[in-house]
Amino acid sequence: IGQAVLRRAESIASGAAADGLPAPAARDGLGEALARLLMLSKRCPFPDVREKSEAILGGVQELGIRIPRPLGHGPSRFIPEKETVQVGKEDATMHTLFAESFATLGRLDNVTLVMVFHPQYLESFLKTQHYLLQMDGPLPLHYRHYIGIMAAARHQCSYLVNLHVNDFLHVGGDPKWLNGLENAPQKLQNLGELNKMLAHRPWLITKEHIEQLLKTEENSWSLAELIHAVVLLTHYHSLASFTFGCGISPEIDCEGGHTFRPPSVSNYCICDITNGYHGVDEIHASPAGSIPVSSTESVCEVEALMEKMKQLQECRDEEEASQEEMATRFEREKRESMFVCSSEDEESAATRDVSRHFEDTSYGYKDFSRHGMHVPTFRVQDYSWEDHGYSLVNRLYPDVGQLLDEKFHIAYNLTYNTMAMHKDVDTSMLRRAIWNYIHCMFGIRYDDYDYGEINQLLDRSFKVYIKTVVCTPEKTTKRMYDSFWRQFEHSEKVHVNLLLVEARMQAELLYALRAITRYMT
Numbered sequence: 001i002g003q004a005v006l007r008r009a010e011s012i013a014s015g016a017a018a019d020g021l022p023a024p025a026a027r028d029g030l031g032e033a034l035a036r037l038l039m040l041s042k043r044c045p046f047p048d049v050r051e052k053s054e055a056i057l058g059g060v061q062e063l064g065i066r067i068p069r070p071l072g073h074g075p076s077r078f079i080p081e082k083e084t085v086q087v088g089k090e091d092a093t094m095h096t097l098f099a100e101s102f103a104t105l106g107r108l109d110n111v112t113l114v115m116v117f118h119p120q121y122l123e124s125f126l127k128t129q130h131y132l133l134q135m136d137g138p139l140p141l142h143y144r145h146y147i148g149i150m151a152a153a154r155h156q157c158s159y160l161v162n163l164h165v166n167d168f169l170h171v172g173g174d175p176k177w178l179n180g181l182e183n184a185p186q187k188l189q190n191l192g193e194l195n196k197m198l199a200h201r202p203w204l205i206t207k208e209h210i211e212q213l214l215k216t217e218e219n220s221w222s223l224a225e226l227i228h229a230v231v232l233l234t235h236y237h238s239l240a241s242f243t244f245g246c247g248i249s250p251e252i253d254c255e256g257g258h259t260f261r262p263p264s265v266s267n268y269c270i271c272d273i274t275n276g277y278h279g280v281d282e283i284h285a286s287p288a289g290s291i292p293v294s295s296t297e298s299v300c301e302v303e304a305l306m307e308k309m310k311q312l313q314e315c316r317d318e319e320e321a322s323q324e325e326m327a328t329r330f331e332r333e334k335r336e337s338m339f340v341c342s343s344e345d346e347e348s349a350a351t352r353d354v355s356r357h358f359e360d361t362s363y364g365y366k367d368f369s370r371h372g373m374h375v376p377t378f379r380v381q382d383y384s385w386e387d388h389g390y391s392l393v394n395r396l397y398p399d400v401g402q403l404l405d406e407k408f409h410i411a412y413n414l415t416y417n418t419m420a421m422h423k424d425v426d427t428s429m430l431r432r433a434i435w436n437y438i439h440c441m442f443g444i445r446y447d448d449y450d451y452g453e454i455n456q457l458l459d460r461s462f463k464v465y466i467k468t469v470v471c472t473p474e475k476t477t478k479r480m481y482d483s484f485w486r487q488f489e490h491s492e493k494v495h496v497n498l499l500l501v502e503a504r505m506q507a508e509l510l511y512a513l514r515a516i517t518r519y520m521t
Helices: 002-015 020-026 030-043 047-062 092-105 112-115 121-132 140-152 158-170 177-180 192-202 207-214 224-244 268-274 295-318 323-338 365-370 385-396 400-413 429-440 450-459 460-471 479-485 491-521
Strands: none
Touching: 002 030, 002 047, 002 400, 030 047, 092 112, 112 121, 112 224, 112 268, 112 491, 121 140, 121 224, 121 400, 140 192, 140 224, 140 429, 140 479, 158 177, 158 224, 192 207, 192 224, 192 460, 192 491, 207 491, 224 385, 224 460, 224 491, 295 323, 295 429, 323 385, 323 450, 365 460, 385 400, 385 491, 400 429, 429 450, 429 460, 460 479, 460 491
């Protein structure tokens, strides 16, 4: 590939302008190849490939043709690059994960570079995603990637849409389908209604919706295909939450990840600013208008949270609330969660290139919550993942139930027994409060949990962040990310996002699988 790029560059250089403007390179198809080489030079886990890619780029530059340079600074807009794992400096465990990810995806993507803060979870995530996309299953490969596009587009997640557009074409997908959902087969168009309900209001899914998909004559889905599709939809809805929640940057070789323009003296040019790419100091500075918080205040926040955990544990040991009181506390928390919103919560229109992949762009979570409509209660004792959902998925899509179950358990139980600067801390109470608060927003109730603990452990700024990342992730801002748990490590905030991802996915799955079970019985 490198030699082909160099030959093409030489032929372009012979007819290019003296200043090596990028237009000829792009017009002759070299721009995409150079962007790919740039990605390999920065993100490949194998040193020899990185070095060869850099050498080829250097050779192209010597011919007088501009080569691309990365935009942004690292895999996340929220986390300083120096605090993420640097490719080439990872430990043996991380290197194995990087190599597996690269071999599977053909790239070391920014999601992986942020998730690797938690290697045990990343291993399970990559294994599950690989199975869903590439191993034997009910759906053909191009359908899988197109469903990923449909799911990511519901949250206007251009990062995931761009990746799966490339993968869709790579496995032989019809480019016409990418012109809009109306150009895809009717069978996929029929999935649009389930997609939007799962993404925004899963409690509205009924067995009638399932019946419509399974009994539509020539465009009908089989049960196994539908299970595969539902798992893919929920996977990519929740992955969109992670992408926005952690501020994942565009991939180096994708749109918005690189530029052919030379850097200015100040290290960025005005065209970068207008496109939302800023200098490193500006990106990681305090949010405009925010009030600086002293380290003493932040330390006090951590100490206060730990003290509340201690007091709640003591109260648990002393007395237990009645079932009636527990039910009342759940309903109160569910009702209050509907009105948690950010002052930054503004209308944002989906861009055309993303919105064409789904229908009814006005349909969303906030329309529901602001009209004060009632979310019915879903009791886990009546239908749970462990007792019902797991076996249904495993029966219709073998091994996937096991993979999902493992991933849920790792995310829920993952702990390093630390909180900010404190060690040997039991964080189970806090992790359970986060998980159950997310399920509470979806109307899901655990009879044995005291929902009064949530208000004790999760402050308003944290609730705003959780609600935004889970329900309207496209509205997540760096200000929200910075404003909760200010003394905690970035790895701990990524850990929170793993809980949000898995709790959201399980909540969506519970509603869809319950509807499928009701249809089957």
